[in-house]
Amino acid sequence: MxxxxxxxxxxxxxxxxxxxxxxxxxxxxxxINRSQESVDLHGGGESVTAAKLLSEEEEQRKLEEILAWTEKQKFELVELESKDGLKLKARFLKNANPSGKAVILAHGYKGNSEQMPGITKFYYEQGYDILKPDARGHGLSEGDYIGYGWHDRKDYVQWSKFLAEEARADTIFLHGFSMGAATVLMASGEKLPDQVKGIIADSGYTTxxxxxxxxxxxxxxxxxxxxxxxxxxxxxxxxxYTFAEASALDSVAKNKVPLFIIHGDNDALVPTEMGIRIFEKAKSVKELWIVPGAGHTEAYTIAEKEYQEKLKSFWTKATGK
Known part of the structure:
Protein backbone atom coordinates (compact mmCIF):
# COMPACT_ATOMS: atom_id res chain seq x y z
CA MET A 1 0.00 0.00 0.00
CA ILE A 32 8.75 36.05 -25.78
CA ASN A 33 9.38 34.18 -29.01
CA ARG A 34 9.58 36.40 -32.07
CA SER A 35 6.38 36.40 -34.11
CA GLN A 36 4.71 38.73 -36.58
CA GLU A 37 1.34 37.96 -35.03
CA SER A 38 -0.24 40.68 -32.93
CA VAL A 39 -1.31 39.91 -29.38
CA ASP A 40 -4.48 41.22 -27.74
CA LEU A 41 -3.26 42.57 -24.43
CA HIS A 42 -5.46 43.49 -21.50
CA GLY A 43 -5.99 47.25 -21.44
CA GLY A 44 -4.75 47.77 -24.98
CA GLY A 45 -7.91 49.28 -26.44
CA GLU A 46 -8.74 52.94 -26.98
CA SER A 47 -10.17 54.73 -23.96
CA VAL A 48 -13.52 56.52 -23.94
CA THR A 49 -11.72 59.85 -23.49
CA ALA A 50 -9.53 59.32 -26.54
CA ALA A 51 -12.45 58.10 -28.65
CA LYS A 52 -14.48 61.24 -27.87
CA LEU A 53 -11.65 63.71 -28.30
CA LEU A 54 -11.92 64.32 -32.05
CA SER A 55 -14.62 63.74 -34.60
CA GLU A 56 -13.87 61.13 -37.25
CA GLU A 57 -13.38 63.91 -39.83
CA GLU A 58 -10.94 65.82 -37.63
CA GLU A 59 -9.05 62.66 -36.74
CA GLN A 60 -8.79 61.64 -40.39
CA ARG A 61 -7.61 65.10 -41.46
CA LYS A 62 -4.96 65.17 -38.75
CA LEU A 63 -3.74 61.69 -39.60
CA GLU A 64 -3.53 62.50 -43.31
CA GLU A 65 -1.49 65.60 -42.53
CA ILE A 66 1.01 63.63 -40.43
CA LEU A 67 1.27 60.82 -42.97
CA ALA A 68 1.74 63.30 -45.85
CA TRP A 69 4.60 64.92 -43.93
CA THR A 70 6.12 61.51 -43.13
CA GLU A 71 6.07 60.42 -46.77
CA LYS A 72 8.07 63.49 -47.76
CA GLN A 73 10.89 62.74 -45.33
CA LYS A 74 14.01 60.90 -46.44
CA PHE A 75 14.74 58.41 -43.66
CA GLU A 76 18.08 56.66 -43.93
CA LEU A 77 18.31 53.02 -42.87
CA VAL A 78 21.28 52.66 -40.51
CA GLU A 79 22.73 49.57 -38.87
CA LEU A 80 24.89 48.52 -35.96
CA GLU A 81 26.00 45.20 -34.51
CA SER A 82 24.92 44.49 -30.95
CA LYS A 83 27.38 43.25 -28.34
CA ASP A 84 26.01 39.73 -28.85
CA GLY A 85 26.31 39.81 -32.64
CA LEU A 86 22.86 40.84 -33.88
CA LYS A 87 22.39 43.21 -36.80
CA LEU A 88 20.12 45.96 -35.56
CA LYS A 89 18.44 48.45 -37.88
CA ALA A 90 17.06 51.94 -37.32
CA ARG A 91 15.53 54.72 -39.36
CA PHE A 92 17.48 57.98 -39.14
CA LEU A 93 16.20 61.37 -40.21
CA LYS A 94 18.73 64.19 -40.40
CA ASN A 95 17.16 67.57 -39.73
CA ALA A 96 17.32 70.02 -42.64
CA ASN A 97 18.38 72.67 -40.12
CA PRO A 98 20.89 70.84 -37.90
CA SER A 99 21.03 72.03 -34.30
CA GLY A 100 23.17 69.35 -32.65
CA LYS A 101 20.05 67.95 -30.97
CA ALA A 102 18.82 64.38 -31.47
CA VAL A 103 16.24 62.04 -30.01
CA ILE A 104 15.95 58.27 -29.97
CA LEU A 105 12.31 57.18 -30.13
CA ALA A 106 11.58 53.70 -28.76
CA HIS A 107 8.50 51.82 -29.96
CA GLY A 108 6.36 49.40 -27.98
CA TYR A 109 5.73 45.65 -27.91
CA LYS A 110 5.29 44.15 -31.40
CA GLY A 111 5.85 47.60 -32.85
CA ASN A 112 8.49 48.94 -35.24
CA SER A 113 10.41 52.02 -36.30
CA GLU A 114 7.75 53.17 -38.77
CA GLN A 115 5.41 54.00 -35.90
CA MET A 116 5.17 57.18 -33.75
CA PRO A 117 4.72 59.57 -36.71
CA GLY A 118 3.11 62.37 -34.69
CA ILE A 119 5.84 62.72 -32.07
CA THR A 120 8.46 62.23 -34.82
CA LYS A 121 7.07 65.27 -36.66
CA PHE A 122 7.00 67.33 -33.48
CA TYR A 123 10.63 66.59 -32.59
CA TYR A 124 11.72 67.33 -36.14
CA GLU A 125 9.94 70.70 -36.07
CA GLN A 126 11.89 71.53 -32.91
CA GLY A 127 15.18 71.00 -34.75
CA TYR A 128 15.97 67.44 -33.65
CA ASP A 129 17.57 64.66 -35.67
CA ILE A 130 15.43 61.54 -35.23
CA LEU A 131 16.64 57.97 -34.69
CA LYS A 132 13.98 55.24 -34.52
CA PRO A 133 15.45 51.78 -33.89
CA ASP A 134 13.69 48.49 -34.47
CA ALA A 135 14.12 46.70 -31.15
CA ARG A 136 15.76 43.27 -31.32
CA GLY A 137 13.17 40.73 -32.36
CA HIS A 138 11.13 43.45 -34.10
CA GLY A 139 10.89 45.00 -37.54
CA LEU A 140 14.08 44.82 -39.60
CA SER A 141 16.36 43.99 -36.67
CA GLU A 142 17.63 40.49 -36.04
CA GLY A 143 16.79 38.49 -32.95
CA ASP A 144 14.47 35.55 -32.34
CA TYR A 145 13.11 36.71 -28.98
CA ILE A 146 11.61 39.82 -27.38
CA GLY A 147 13.74 41.28 -24.60
CA TYR A 148 11.13 43.64 -23.12
CA GLY A 149 13.85 46.26 -22.87
CA TRP A 150 16.40 44.26 -20.87
CA HIS A 151 18.94 43.25 -23.50
CA ASP A 152 17.77 46.22 -25.58
CA ARG A 153 19.05 48.61 -22.90
CA LYS A 154 22.62 47.96 -24.02
CA ASP A 155 21.60 48.38 -27.65
CA TYR A 156 20.35 51.86 -26.75
CA VAL A 157 23.71 52.71 -25.23
CA GLN A 158 25.20 51.83 -28.62
CA TRP A 159 22.56 53.83 -30.51
CA SER A 160 23.33 56.81 -28.24
CA LYS A 161 27.02 56.49 -29.10
CA PHE A 162 26.08 56.32 -32.79
CA LEU A 163 24.30 59.68 -32.50
CA ALA A 164 27.14 61.22 -30.52
CA GLU A 165 29.94 59.95 -32.74
CA GLU A 166 28.45 59.52 -36.22
CA ALA A 167 25.72 62.18 -36.21
CA ARG A 168 27.76 64.60 -34.06
CA ALA A 169 24.85 65.23 -31.71
CA ASP A 170 25.79 67.17 -28.57
CA THR A 171 22.34 66.90 -26.97
CA ILE A 172 20.48 63.58 -26.96
CA PHE A 173 17.19 62.56 -25.38
CA LEU A 174 15.76 59.04 -25.14
CA HIS A 175 11.97 58.92 -25.42
CA GLY A 176 10.08 55.63 -25.21
CA PHE A 177 6.50 54.41 -25.19
CA SER A 178 5.26 51.30 -23.31
CA MET A 179 7.93 48.61 -23.83
CA GLY A 180 10.03 51.39 -25.34
CA ALA A 181 9.56 53.38 -22.13
CA ALA A 182 10.77 50.40 -20.09
CA THR A 183 13.71 50.11 -22.51
CA VAL A 184 14.90 53.69 -22.01
CA LEU A 185 14.34 53.37 -18.25
CA MET A 186 16.48 50.22 -18.18
CA ALA A 187 19.10 51.99 -20.32
CA SER A 188 19.17 54.79 -17.75
CA GLY A 189 21.04 52.53 -15.36
CA GLU A 190 23.87 52.00 -17.84
CA LYS A 191 26.85 54.25 -18.63
CA LEU A 192 25.39 56.48 -21.32
CA PRO A 193 27.39 59.02 -23.34
CA ASP A 194 27.68 62.46 -21.76
CA GLN A 195 25.62 63.81 -24.65
CA VAL A 196 22.50 62.08 -23.25
CA LYS A 197 20.81 64.85 -21.29
CA GLY A 198 17.50 63.28 -20.31
CA ILE A 199 15.05 60.41 -20.58
CA ILE A 200 11.30 60.52 -21.21
CA ALA A 201 9.30 57.37 -20.38
CA ASP A 202 5.64 57.24 -21.42
CA SER A 203 3.68 54.33 -19.88
CA GLY A 204 6.62 52.16 -18.80
CA TYR A 205 6.41 49.10 -16.56
CA THR A 206 8.38 48.33 -13.39
CA THR A 207 9.66 44.82 -14.15
CA TYR A 241 17.46 36.72 -19.12
CA THR A 242 15.02 36.30 -16.25
CA PHE A 243 11.84 38.28 -15.71
CA ALA A 244 12.89 39.49 -12.26
CA GLU A 245 16.27 40.87 -13.34
CA ALA A 246 14.66 42.83 -16.17
CA SER A 247 13.83 45.73 -13.89
CA ALA A 248 13.26 49.38 -14.67
CA LEU A 249 13.00 49.97 -10.92
CA ASP A 250 16.57 48.82 -10.27
CA SER A 251 17.84 50.75 -13.28
CA VAL A 252 16.35 54.15 -12.39
CA ALA A 253 17.87 53.84 -8.92
CA LYS A 254 21.28 54.05 -10.67
CA ASN A 255 20.27 56.73 -13.19
CA LYS A 256 21.97 60.13 -13.04
CA VAL A 257 20.30 62.06 -15.88
CA PRO A 258 17.00 63.98 -15.60
CA LEU A 259 13.94 61.76 -15.88
CA PHE A 260 10.40 62.58 -17.05
CA ILE A 261 7.77 59.94 -16.27
CA ILE A 262 4.43 60.17 -18.11
CA HIS A 263 1.49 57.86 -17.38
CA GLY A 264 -2.25 57.89 -18.00
CA ASP A 265 -4.49 57.59 -14.96
CA ASN A 266 -6.71 55.12 -16.86
CA ASP A 267 -3.91 52.82 -18.02
CA ALA A 268 -5.12 49.23 -17.67
CA LEU A 269 -2.32 47.65 -19.72
CA VAL A 270 0.51 49.01 -17.56
CA PRO A 271 -1.13 50.07 -14.28
CA THR A 272 -0.63 53.70 -13.33
CA GLU A 273 0.89 52.74 -10.00
CA MET A 274 3.86 51.29 -11.88
CA GLY A 275 4.73 54.74 -13.23
CA ILE A 276 4.41 56.22 -9.75
CA ARG A 277 6.66 53.56 -8.23
CA ILE A 278 9.30 54.13 -10.92
CA PHE A 279 9.22 57.85 -10.18
CA GLU A 280 9.56 57.23 -6.44
CA LYS A 281 12.52 54.87 -6.95
CA ALA A 282 14.46 57.30 -9.17
CA LYS A 283 17.28 59.21 -7.53
CA SER A 284 18.04 61.77 -10.25
CA VAL A 285 16.29 65.05 -11.06
CA LYS A 286 12.81 63.85 -11.95
CA GLU A 287 9.32 64.86 -12.98
CA LEU A 288 6.02 62.96 -12.97
CA TRP A 289 2.94 63.74 -15.04
CA ILE A 290 -0.18 61.62 -14.50
CA VAL A 291 -2.51 62.47 -17.37
CA PRO A 292 -6.24 62.55 -16.49
CA GLY A 293 -8.43 60.37 -18.71
CA ALA A 294 -5.52 58.81 -20.63
CA GLY A 295 -5.31 55.09 -21.23
CA HIS A 296 -2.15 53.29 -22.32
CA THR A 297 0.21 55.64 -24.27
CA GLU A 298 -2.70 58.03 -24.91
CA ALA A 299 -1.25 61.13 -23.26
CA TYR A 300 -0.03 62.60 -26.56
CA THR A 301 -3.44 61.99 -28.15
CA ILE A 302 -5.49 63.39 -25.27
CA ALA A 303 -3.29 66.33 -24.28
CA GLU A 304 -1.10 67.02 -27.31
CA LYS A 305 -0.42 70.72 -26.70
CA GLU A 306 0.24 70.24 -22.99
CA TYR A 307 2.46 67.25 -23.79
CA GLN A 308 4.50 69.36 -26.19
CA GLU A 309 4.84 72.23 -23.73
CA LYS A 310 5.89 69.88 -20.94
CA LEU A 311 8.51 68.33 -23.24
CA LYS A 312 9.91 71.75 -24.08
CA SER A 313 10.05 72.64 -20.40
CA PHE A 314 11.80 69.37 -19.58
CA TRP A 315 14.37 69.85 -22.34
CA THR A 316 15.16 73.31 -21.03
CA LYS A 317 15.55 72.13 -17.44
CA ALA A 318 17.65 69.15 -18.50
CA THR A 319 20.05 71.14 -20.66
CA GLY A 320 19.97 74.49 -18.88
CA LYS A 321 19.18 76.25 -22.13
Whole structure:
Protein backbone atom coordinates (compact mmCIF):
# COMPACT_ATOMS: atom_id res chain seq x y z
CA MET A 1 0.00 0.00 0.00
CA UNK A 2 2.82 2.36 0.98
CA UNK A 3 4.68 1.63 -2.24
CA UNK A 4 1.53 2.31 -4.24
CA UNK A 5 1.06 5.70 -2.54
CA UNK A 6 4.67 6.61 -3.34
CA UNK A 7 4.08 5.74 -6.99
CA UNK A 8 0.89 7.80 -7.06
CA UNK A 9 2.60 10.76 -5.41
CA UNK A 10 5.58 10.50 -7.74
CA UNK A 11 3.32 10.25 -10.77
CA UNK A 12 1.34 13.27 -9.64
CA UNK A 13 4.49 15.35 -9.14
CA UNK A 14 5.85 14.32 -12.55
CA UNK A 15 2.52 15.17 -14.19
CA UNK A 16 2.49 18.61 -12.52
CA UNK A 17 6.08 19.27 -13.62
CA UNK A 18 5.31 18.24 -17.18
CA UNK A 19 2.23 20.48 -17.14
CA UNK A 20 4.19 23.45 -15.81
CA UNK A 21 6.96 22.99 -18.38
CA UNK A 22 4.34 22.76 -21.14
CA UNK A 23 2.65 25.91 -19.82
CA UNK A 24 6.00 27.70 -19.57
CA UNK A 25 6.87 26.84 -23.16
CA UNK A 26 3.41 27.94 -24.29
CA UNK A 27 3.72 31.34 -22.64
CA UNK A 28 7.29 31.71 -23.91
CA UNK A 29 6.04 31.17 -27.46
CA UNK A 30 3.15 33.59 -26.95
CA UNK A 31 5.00 36.39 -25.15
CA ILE A 32 8.75 36.05 -25.78
CA ASN A 33 9.38 34.18 -29.01
CA ARG A 34 9.58 36.40 -32.07
CA SER A 35 6.38 36.40 -34.11
CA GLN A 36 4.71 38.73 -36.58
CA GLU A 37 1.34 37.96 -35.03
CA SER A 38 -0.24 40.68 -32.93
CA VAL A 39 -1.31 39.91 -29.38
CA ASP A 40 -4.48 41.22 -27.74
CA LEU A 41 -3.26 42.57 -24.43
CA HIS A 42 -5.46 43.49 -21.50
CA GLY A 43 -5.99 47.25 -21.44
CA GLY A 44 -4.75 47.77 -24.98
CA GLY A 45 -7.91 49.28 -26.44
CA GLU A 46 -8.74 52.94 -26.98
CA SER A 47 -10.17 54.73 -23.96
CA VAL A 48 -13.52 56.52 -23.94
CA THR A 49 -11.72 59.85 -23.49
CA ALA A 50 -9.53 59.32 -26.54
CA ALA A 51 -12.45 58.10 -28.65
CA LYS A 52 -14.48 61.24 -27.87
CA LEU A 53 -11.65 63.71 -28.30
CA LEU A 54 -11.92 64.32 -32.05
CA SER A 55 -14.62 63.74 -34.60
CA GLU A 56 -13.87 61.13 -37.25
CA GLU A 57 -13.38 63.91 -39.83
CA GLU A 58 -10.94 65.82 -37.63
CA GLU A 59 -9.05 62.66 -36.74
CA GLN A 60 -8.79 61.64 -40.39
CA ARG A 61 -7.61 65.10 -41.46
CA LYS A 62 -4.96 65.17 -38.75
CA LEU A 63 -3.74 61.69 -39.60
CA GLU A 64 -3.53 62.50 -43.31
CA GLU A 65 -1.49 65.60 -42.53
CA ILE A 66 1.01 63.63 -40.43
CA LEU A 67 1.27 60.82 -42.97
CA ALA A 68 1.74 63.30 -45.85
CA TRP A 69 4.60 64.92 -43.93
CA THR A 70 6.12 61.51 -43.13
CA GLU A 71 6.07 60.42 -46.77
CA LYS A 72 8.07 63.49 -47.76
CA GLN A 73 10.89 62.74 -45.33
CA LYS A 74 14.01 60.90 -46.44
CA PHE A 75 14.74 58.41 -43.66
CA GLU A 76 18.08 56.66 -43.93
CA LEU A 77 18.31 53.02 -42.87
CA VAL A 78 21.28 52.66 -40.51
CA GLU A 79 22.73 49.57 -38.87
CA LEU A 80 24.89 48.52 -35.96
CA GLU A 81 26.00 45.20 -34.51
CA SER A 82 24.92 44.49 -30.95
CA LYS A 83 27.38 43.25 -28.34
CA ASP A 84 26.01 39.73 -28.85
CA GLY A 85 26.31 39.81 -32.64
CA LEU A 86 22.86 40.84 -33.88
CA LYS A 87 22.39 43.21 -36.80
CA LEU A 88 20.12 45.96 -35.56
CA LYS A 89 18.44 48.45 -37.88
CA ALA A 90 17.06 51.94 -37.32
CA ARG A 91 15.53 54.72 -39.36
CA PHE A 92 17.48 57.98 -39.14
CA LEU A 93 16.20 61.37 -40.21
CA LYS A 94 18.73 64.19 -40.40
CA ASN A 95 17.16 67.57 -39.73
CA ALA A 96 17.32 70.02 -42.64
CA ASN A 97 18.38 72.67 -40.12
CA PRO A 98 20.89 70.84 -37.90
CA SER A 99 21.03 72.03 -34.30
CA GLY A 100 23.17 69.35 -32.65
CA LYS A 101 20.05 67.95 -30.97
CA ALA A 102 18.82 64.38 -31.47
CA VAL A 103 16.24 62.04 -30.01
CA ILE A 104 15.95 58.27 -29.97
CA LEU A 105 12.31 57.18 -30.13
CA ALA A 106 11.58 53.70 -28.76
CA HIS A 107 8.50 51.82 -29.96
CA GLY A 108 6.36 49.40 -27.98
CA TYR A 109 5.73 45.65 -27.91
CA LYS A 110 5.29 44.15 -31.40
CA GLY A 111 5.85 47.60 -32.85
CA ASN A 112 8.49 48.94 -35.24
CA SER A 113 10.41 52.02 -36.30
CA GLU A 114 7.75 53.17 -38.77
CA GLN A 115 5.41 54.00 -35.90
CA MET A 116 5.17 57.18 -33.75
CA PRO A 117 4.72 59.57 -36.71
CA GLY A 118 3.11 62.37 -34.69
CA ILE A 119 5.84 62.72 -32.07
CA THR A 120 8.46 62.23 -34.82
CA LYS A 121 7.07 65.27 -36.66
CA PHE A 122 7.00 67.33 -33.48
CA TYR A 123 10.63 66.59 -32.59
CA TYR A 124 11.72 67.33 -36.14
CA GLU A 125 9.94 70.70 -36.07
CA GLN A 126 11.89 71.53 -32.91
CA GLY A 127 15.18 71.00 -34.75
CA TYR A 128 15.97 67.44 -33.65
CA ASP A 129 17.57 64.66 -35.67
CA ILE A 130 15.43 61.54 -35.23
CA LEU A 131 16.64 57.97 -34.69
CA LYS A 132 13.98 55.24 -34.52
CA PRO A 133 15.45 51.78 -33.89
CA ASP A 134 13.69 48.49 -34.47
CA ALA A 135 14.12 46.70 -31.15
CA ARG A 136 15.76 43.27 -31.32
CA GLY A 137 13.17 40.73 -32.36
CA HIS A 138 11.13 43.45 -34.10
CA GLY A 139 10.89 45.00 -37.54
CA LEU A 140 14.08 44.82 -39.60
CA SER A 141 16.36 43.99 -36.67
CA GLU A 142 17.63 40.49 -36.04
CA GLY A 143 16.79 38.49 -32.95
CA ASP A 144 14.47 35.55 -32.34
CA TYR A 145 13.11 36.71 -28.98
CA ILE A 146 11.61 39.82 -27.38
CA GLY A 147 13.74 41.28 -24.60
CA TYR A 148 11.13 43.64 -23.12
CA GLY A 149 13.85 46.26 -22.87
CA TRP A 150 16.40 44.26 -20.87
CA HIS A 151 18.94 43.25 -23.50
CA ASP A 152 17.77 46.22 -25.58
CA ARG A 153 19.05 48.61 -22.90
CA LYS A 154 22.62 47.96 -24.02
CA ASP A 155 21.60 48.38 -27.65
CA TYR A 156 20.35 51.86 -26.75
CA VAL A 157 23.71 52.71 -25.23
CA GLN A 158 25.20 51.83 -28.62
CA TRP A 159 22.56 53.83 -30.51
CA SER A 160 23.33 56.81 -28.24
CA LYS A 161 27.02 56.49 -29.10
CA PHE A 162 26.08 56.32 -32.79
CA LEU A 163 24.30 59.68 -32.50
CA ALA A 164 27.14 61.22 -30.52
CA GLU A 165 29.94 59.95 -32.74
CA GLU A 166 28.45 59.52 -36.22
CA ALA A 167 25.72 62.18 -36.21
CA ARG A 168 27.76 64.60 -34.06
CA ALA A 169 24.85 65.23 -31.71
CA ASP A 170 25.79 67.17 -28.57
CA THR A 171 22.34 66.90 -26.97
CA ILE A 172 20.48 63.58 -26.96
CA PHE A 173 17.19 62.56 -25.38
CA LEU A 174 15.76 59.04 -25.14
CA HIS A 175 11.97 58.92 -25.42
CA GLY A 176 10.08 55.63 -25.21
CA PHE A 177 6.50 54.41 -25.19
CA SER A 178 5.26 51.30 -23.31
CA MET A 179 7.93 48.61 -23.83
CA GLY A 180 10.03 51.39 -25.34
CA ALA A 181 9.56 53.38 -22.13
CA ALA A 182 10.77 50.40 -20.09
CA THR A 183 13.71 50.11 -22.51
CA VAL A 184 14.90 53.69 -22.01
CA LEU A 185 14.34 53.37 -18.25
CA MET A 186 16.48 50.22 -18.18
CA ALA A 187 19.10 51.99 -20.32
CA SER A 188 19.17 54.79 -17.75
CA GLY A 189 21.04 52.53 -15.36
CA GLU A 190 23.87 52.00 -17.84
CA LYS A 191 26.85 54.25 -18.63
CA LEU A 192 25.39 56.48 -21.32
CA PRO A 193 27.39 59.02 -23.34
CA ASP A 194 27.68 62.46 -21.76
CA GLN A 195 25.62 63.81 -24.65
CA VAL A 196 22.50 62.08 -23.25
CA LYS A 197 20.81 64.85 -21.29
CA GLY A 198 17.50 63.28 -20.31
CA ILE A 199 15.05 60.41 -20.58
CA ILE A 200 11.30 60.52 -21.21
CA ALA A 201 9.30 57.37 -20.38
CA ASP A 202 5.64 57.24 -21.42
CA SER A 203 3.68 54.33 -19.88
CA GLY A 204 6.62 52.16 -18.80
CA TYR A 205 6.41 49.10 -16.56
CA THR A 206 8.38 48.33 -13.39
CA THR A 207 9.66 44.82 -14.15
CA UNK A 208 8.96 42.24 -16.82
CA UNK A 209 7.80 39.84 -14.09
CA UNK A 210 5.20 42.27 -12.78
CA UNK A 211 3.91 43.25 -16.22
CA UNK A 212 3.58 39.68 -17.52
CA UNK A 213 1.99 38.61 -14.24
CA UNK A 214 -0.53 41.44 -14.66
CA UNK A 215 -1.40 40.24 -18.17
CA UNK A 216 -1.58 36.59 -17.05
CA UNK A 217 -4.13 37.48 -14.39
CA UNK A 218 -6.49 39.31 -16.72
CA UNK A 219 -6.08 37.33 -19.93
CA UNK A 220 -6.01 33.83 -18.46
CA UNK A 221 -7.32 34.34 -14.92
CA UNK A 222 -4.22 32.59 -13.61
CA UNK A 223 -2.03 33.45 -10.62
CA UNK A 224 1.54 34.47 -11.30
CA UNK A 225 3.10 31.67 -9.25
CA UNK A 226 4.34 29.24 -10.43
CA UNK A 227 3.64 29.78 -14.14
CA UNK A 228 5.67 32.98 -14.47
CA UNK A 229 8.60 31.51 -12.54
CA UNK A 230 8.70 28.46 -14.83
CA UNK A 231 8.37 30.66 -17.93
CA UNK A 232 11.17 32.84 -16.58
CA UNK A 233 13.46 29.81 -16.23
CA UNK A 234 12.64 28.77 -19.81
CA UNK A 235 13.28 32.35 -20.97
CA UNK A 236 16.64 32.35 -19.21
CA UNK A 237 17.60 29.12 -21.00
CA UNK A 238 16.34 30.20 -24.42
CA UNK A 239 16.85 33.97 -24.38
CA UNK A 240 19.38 34.59 -21.61
CA TYR A 241 17.46 36.72 -19.12
CA THR A 242 15.02 36.30 -16.25
CA PHE A 243 11.84 38.28 -15.71
CA ALA A 244 12.89 39.49 -12.26
CA GLU A 245 16.27 40.87 -13.34
CA ALA A 246 14.66 42.83 -16.17
CA SER A 247 13.83 45.73 -13.89
CA ALA A 248 13.26 49.38 -14.67
CA LEU A 249 13.00 49.97 -10.92
CA ASP A 250 16.57 48.82 -10.27
CA SER A 251 17.84 50.75 -13.28
CA VAL A 252 16.35 54.15 -12.39
CA ALA A 253 17.87 53.84 -8.92
CA LYS A 254 21.28 54.05 -10.67
CA ASN A 255 20.27 56.73 -13.19
CA LYS A 256 21.97 60.13 -13.04
CA VAL A 257 20.30 62.06 -15.88
CA PRO A 258 17.00 63.98 -15.60
CA LEU A 259 13.94 61.76 -15.88
CA PHE A 260 10.40 62.58 -17.05
CA ILE A 261 7.77 59.94 -16.27
CA ILE A 262 4.43 60.17 -18.11
CA HIS A 263 1.49 57.86 -17.38
CA GLY A 264 -2.25 57.89 -18.00
CA ASP A 265 -4.49 57.59 -14.96
CA ASN A 266 -6.71 55.12 -16.86
CA ASP A 267 -3.91 52.82 -18.02
CA ALA A 268 -5.12 49.23 -17.67
CA LEU A 269 -2.32 47.65 -19.72
CA VAL A 270 0.51 49.01 -17.56
CA PRO A 271 -1.13 50.07 -14.28
CA THR A 272 -0.63 53.70 -13.33
CA GLU A 273 0.89 52.74 -10.00
CA MET A 274 3.86 51.29 -11.88
CA GLY A 275 4.73 54.74 -13.23
CA ILE A 276 4.41 56.22 -9.75
CA ARG A 277 6.66 53.56 -8.23
CA ILE A 278 9.30 54.13 -10.92
CA PHE A 279 9.22 57.85 -10.18
CA GLU A 280 9.56 57.23 -6.44
CA LYS A 281 12.52 54.87 -6.95
CA ALA A 282 14.46 57.30 -9.17
CA LYS A 283 17.28 59.21 -7.53
CA SER A 284 18.04 61.77 -10.25
CA VAL A 285 16.29 65.05 -11.06
CA LYS A 286 12.81 63.85 -11.95
CA GLU A 287 9.32 64.86 -12.98
CA LEU A 288 6.02 62.96 -12.97
CA TRP A 289 2.94 63.74 -15.04
CA ILE A 290 -0.18 61.62 -14.50
CA VAL A 291 -2.51 62.47 -17.37
CA PRO A 292 -6.24 62.55 -16.49
CA GLY A 293 -8.43 60.37 -18.71
CA ALA A 294 -5.52 58.81 -20.63
CA GLY A 295 -5.31 55.09 -21.23
CA HIS A 296 -2.15 53.29 -22.32
CA THR A 297 0.21 55.64 -24.27
CA GLU A 298 -2.70 58.03 -24.91
CA ALA A 299 -1.25 61.13 -23.26
CA TYR A 300 -0.03 62.60 -26.56
CA THR A 301 -3.44 61.99 -28.15
CA ILE A 302 -5.49 63.39 -25.27
CA ALA A 303 -3.29 66.33 -24.28
CA GLU A 304 -1.10 67.02 -27.31
CA LYS A 305 -0.42 70.72 -26.70
CA GLU A 306 0.24 70.24 -22.99
CA TYR A 307 2.46 67.25 -23.79
CA GLN A 308 4.50 69.36 -26.19
CA GLU A 309 4.84 72.23 -23.73
CA LYS A 310 5.89 69.88 -20.94
CA LEU A 311 8.51 68.33 -23.24
CA LYS A 312 9.91 71.75 -24.08
CA SER A 313 10.05 72.64 -20.40
CA PHE A 314 11.80 69.37 -19.58
CA TRP A 315 14.37 69.85 -22.34
CA THR A 316 15.16 73.31 -21.03
CA LYS A 317 15.55 72.13 -17.44
CA ALA A 318 17.65 69.15 -18.50
CA THR A 319 20.05 71.14 -20.66
CA GLY A 320 19.97 74.49 -18.88
CA LYS A 321 19.18 76.25 -22.13
Missing amino acids: KKKLVWIASGTIIAILIGLIAAGNYFYNVA VLEELSHQLKYLYNLPSFPVMQVTSVITNIRAG
